[in-house]
Amino acid sequence: MENNYLIKLENIARTYQVGETEVRALRGISLQIQQGDLVAIMGPSGSGKSTLMNIIGCLDKPTSGKYLLEAEEVSSFNKDRLAQIRNKKIGFVFQSFNLLPRTTALENTELPLLYSNVPSKKAREKAMEALSMVGLNGRELHNTNQLSGGEQQRVAIARALVNNPSLILADEPTGNLDTKTGAEIISLFQALNKDKNITMILVTHDPDIANISHKKIYIRDGLIVKQEST
Amino acid sequence: MKTLNTIRVALRALTRNKMRSFLTALGIIIGVGAVISMISIGQGAKKAVEDRFNSMGTNLLFVRPGSMSFRGRHGGSGTFNTLTPEDTEAISEKCNAVKYVSPSVSGRAQTVYQNKNWNTSIQGVGAYYPEIRNWPVEEGVFFDENMIKMFAKVCVLGSEVKKNLFEGEDSIGQVIRIKKIPFRVIGVLESKGESGGWFNRDDIIVIPYTTAQKRLLGITHVQSIDVSAVSAVRTNEAKEQIEELLRIRHRIAPGAEDDFHIRNMSEIAEGAAESSRILTYLLGGIASVSLLVGGIGIMNIMLVSVTERIREIGIRISVGAREKDILRQFLTEAIVLSILGGLIGIAVGIIASKLISHFAGWQTIVNIGSVALAFLFSGSVGVFFGFYPARKASKLDPIEALRYE
Ligand SMILES: Nc1ncnc2c1ncn2[C@@H]1O[C@H](COP(=O)(O)OP(=O)(O)OP(=O)(O)O)[C@@H](O)[C@H]1O
Ligand SMILES: [Mg+2]
Numbered sequence: 001m002e003n004n005y006l007i008k009l010e011n012i013a014r015t016y017q018v019g020e021t022e023v024r025a026l027r028g029i030s031l032q033i034q035q036g037d038l039v040a041i042m043g044p045s046g047s048g049k050s051t052l053m054n055i056i057g058c059l060d061k062p063t064s065g066k067y068l069l070e071a072e073e074v075s076s077f078n079k080d081r082l083a084q085i086r087n088k089k090i091g092f093v094f095q096s097f098n099l100l101p102r103t104t105a106l107e108n109t110e111l112p113l114l115y116s117n118v119p120s121k122k123a124r125e126k127a128m129e130a131l132s133m134v135g136l137n138g139r140e141l142h143n144t145n146q147l148s149g150g151e152q153q154r155v156a157i158a159r160a161l162v163n164n165p166s167l168i169l170a171d172e173p174t175g176n177l178d179t180k181t182g183a184e185i186i187s188l189f190q191a192l193n194k195d196k197n198i199t200m201i202l203v204t205h206d207p208d209i210a211n212i213s214h215k216k217i218y219i220r221d222g223l224i225v226k227q228e229s230t
Numbered sequence: 231m232k233t234l235n236t237i238r239v240a241l242r243a244l245t246r247n248k249m250r251s252f253l254t255a256l257g258i259i260i261g262v263g264a265v266i267s268m269i270s271i272g273q274g275a276k277k278a279v280e281d282r283f284n285s286m287g288t289n290l291l292f293v294r295p296g297s298m299s300f301r302g303r304h305g306g307s308g309t310f311n312t313l314t315p316e317d318t319e320a321i322s323e324k325c326n327a328v329k330y331v332s333p334s335v336s337g338r339a340q341t342v343y344q345n346k347n348w349n350t351s352i353q354g355v356g357a358y359y360p361e362i363r364n365w366p367v368e369e370g371v372f373f374d375e376n377m378i379k380m381f382a383k384v385c386v387l388g389s390e391v392k393k394n395l396f397e398g399e400d401s402i403g404q405v406i407r408i409k410k411i412p413f414r415v416i417g418v419l420e421s422k423g424e425s426g427g428w429f430n431r432d433d434i435i436v437i438p439y440t441t442a443q444k445r446l447l448g449i450t451h452v453q454s455i456d457v458s459a460v461s462a463v464r465t466n467e468a469k470e471q472i473e474e475l476l477r478i479r480h481r482i483a484p485g486a487e488d489d490f491h492i493r494n495m496s497e498i499a500e501g502a503a504e505s506s507r508i509l510t511y512l513l514g515g516i517a518s519v520s521l522l523v524g525g526i527g528i529m530n531i532m533l534v535s536v537t538e539r540i541r542e543i544g545i546r547i548s549v550g551a552r553e554k555d556i557l558r559q560f561l562t563e564a565i566v567l568s569i570l571g572g573l574i575g576i577a578v579g580i581i582a583s584k585l586i587s588h589f590a591g592w593q594t595i596v597n598i599g600s601v602a603l604a605f606l607f608s609g610s611v612g613v614f615f616g617f618y619p620a621r622k623a624s625k626l627d628p629i630e631a632l633r634y635e
Pocket of ligand 1: 017023025
C-alpha cells in the first residue's frame with residue numbers, strides 16, 4: 001500500500017563538490033513516513049540530518065535516488081513547482097527562527113500567503129488565527145526583535161502553519177532555547193500533530209522530543225543506522 | 231504574487247530602511263532635478279530668442295556682404311566690404327517695396343562720463359533705425375539725416391548705458407566720451423525691459439553711421455543694411471528688388487554668385503532658435519549624465535541591499551517565493567525608488583528653475599515634455615540598474631542564503 005505514505009525516499013544520495021573533493025553527505029537513505037506521523041531524526045553532528053531535511057523540504061535536490069511526496073515524484077519537478085510545494089504543503093521551522101527583522105509577528109506569519117495569492121484581508125485573518133494557535137494573541141503587531149526566543153520560535157511555527165501544510169519540518173527547533181521554553185515548544189508541536197494531524201519531522205539532540213515521537217530515525221555518516229517505532 | 235501586493239511589499243521593505251532608501255533615491259532626485267532645470271533654461275533661452283525676433287516684426291530684411299555660401303563661415307561682417315552707403319541710398323530710392331533703410335556698422339568701445347566707465351556696443355546707424363527696429367526714443371530725439379551728413383558727434387543711449395553712466399541723473403545734453411571722442415547725448419531709447427540674460431539689448435549706444443565709420447572705425451563700407459518692407463506681404467518683393475539692384479550696382483555677371491546676401495527675419499529667427507535648441511540638447515545631455523550616475527547609485531545600493539538581505543531572501547524562498555517573485559520584488563523596489571525619486575526630482579527641478587529665473591534673471595520654461603521625459607527616463611533607469619541586483623537576488627541558493635550570517 002505504497003500510496004498511504006506521505007513521504008517515501010528510495011536510496012537518496014547527496015554529494016557536495018568542494019573543489020576537488022566530494023563530500024558524500026547522504027549515501028543512500030530509504031524511508032517511509034505516513035500522514036500524521038511524528039518523526040524524530042537523530043545523529044551526531046555532520047551526519048547529514050540537515051541535508052536530509054532540506055531534501056525532504058524541497059529546498060535541495062538529491063544527487064540520486066527517488067523522492068515521492070504524496071505519491072508524486074518530486075525529483076522531476078522544476079523550480080517553480082518546488083516553490084509551490086514549499087508554499088502549500090510544507091512548513092519549515094529552523095533552529096535560528098529565521099524571521100524577517102524589523103517586521104511584525106503578523107507580517108512574518110503572513111509571508112507564505114503572499115506567495116499563494118491569498119487576498120490581503122483573508123491573509124490577515126489566517127495569520128491571526130495561526131498566531132492564536134501558537135498562543136501569541138495580543139503580540140501580533142510586535143516586531144520580532146521585541147520578542148523572546150521562545151516567542152520568536154512560536155511566530156516561526158505560526159508561519160509554518162498558516163497555509164495548512166500537510167508536513168512541518170523542524171531542524172533543531174529547540175536548539176537555541178532554554179530547557180523550559182524548549183519543553184513548551186515541544187508540547188506545541190505535539191499538540192499540533194495530535195489536533196490537526198500534521199505530519200512532523202523533527203531533527204533533534206533533545207531526548208524529550210525523541211520521547212514523544214512515534215518513530216525515531218538514527219543517522220550516521222549519511223546512512224540510516226537504526227529505526228525505532230513506538 | 232499580484233502587482234499590488236508586490237508594490238506593497240516593496241514599499242514596506244523601503245520604509246524599513248528609510249535612510250538607505252532616501253540616499254538611493256537622492257541620485258535620481260538630483261539627476262531628474264538637473265535635467266528639468268537645465269532643459270527649462272534651454273527652453274527659456276529659445277523662447278527669449280523667438281520673442282525677441284517676433285517683436286522686431288516680420289517685414290525686416292538684412293542685407294549682409296558675402297555670398298550665401300559663405301554664410302556659415304563668416305557669420306558676422308567685416309571680412310567683406312562690398313556694401314557701401316551708396317547702396318543704401320540706391321535701395322531707398324529705387325526699390326518701391328522698401329519703406330525704410332538704415333546702414334549699420336558696429337564695434338565695442340570704452341565710454342566715459344565724468345569718473346564712470348562703461349564698455350558697450352556702439353552701433354552706427356541711419357535715421358530710420360527707430361522705425362525699422364520698432365524701437366522709439368523715450369527721452370530727447372533721434373538724430374536726423376542732417377546730423378548724419380554732418381558727421382555729427384551725437385549719440386542716443388540705450389537705457390542700460392544710461393543707468394550705468396548717469397545713475398539716474400539727467401543725460402540729455404551731457405557730453406560723454408566714446409574712445410576719448412566727445413559725443414553729446416541727444417536721446418535715450420526706450421528700455422526693452424530685459425534684465426540679465428546673455429546679452430542685454432539695452433546695453434548699446436547708437437550714433438550716426440557716418441560718424442562711426444569716420445571717427446571710430448576708419449572704414450568707408452557698411453557692415454549691414456537693415457531694410458523694412460512697406461508691408462509684411464511685400465517682404466519677398468522687396469528682397470527681389472534689392473537683389474536685382476545690387477547685382478547691377480556690383481556688376482555681377484549673370485550666373486555668377488551674389489557678393490551679398492539678404493535674409494529675412496524668420497530665417498534669422500530660425501537660425502537663432504536652432505542654436506538655442508542645440509543649447510537645450512547640450513544642457514539636457516549634461517544633466518542626463520547625472521541621472522545616469524544616479525542610476526549607478528541605485529544599482530550600487532541595491533547590490534549592497536541584496537547582500538545585506540541574503541537571509542531575508544532565503545526565508546522568502548523557503549516559504550515558497552519563486553525566482554520571479556524575488557526578481558519582481560527587488561526590481562519593484564528599484565522602480566518604486568526611482569519613480570519616487572523622479573517625482574521629487576521633478577518638484578526640485580521646477581523649484582530650481584523658478585529660483586534660477588528669480589536670481590539669475592533668465593527666462594526658464596518647464597514644459598510637460600521635459601517633465602514626462604525625465605520621469606520616463608528615471609523609470610527606465612530603475613528598471614535598467616535594478617535588474618542586475620534583482621536577478622542576483624533571485625538566483626540565490628536558499629540553503630546558502632539561510633545559513634548566511
Ligand atoms: N553546502 C555544503 N557544501 C559542502 N559540504 C556540505 C555542505 N552542506 C553540508 N555539507 C557537509 O555535509 C555533511 C552533512 O552536513 P549536515 O549539515 O547535513 O549535518 P548535520 O547532521 O545537520 O549536522 P549538525 O548536527 O551539526 O547540524 C557535513 O560533512 C557537511 O560538512
Ligand atoms: Mg544540521
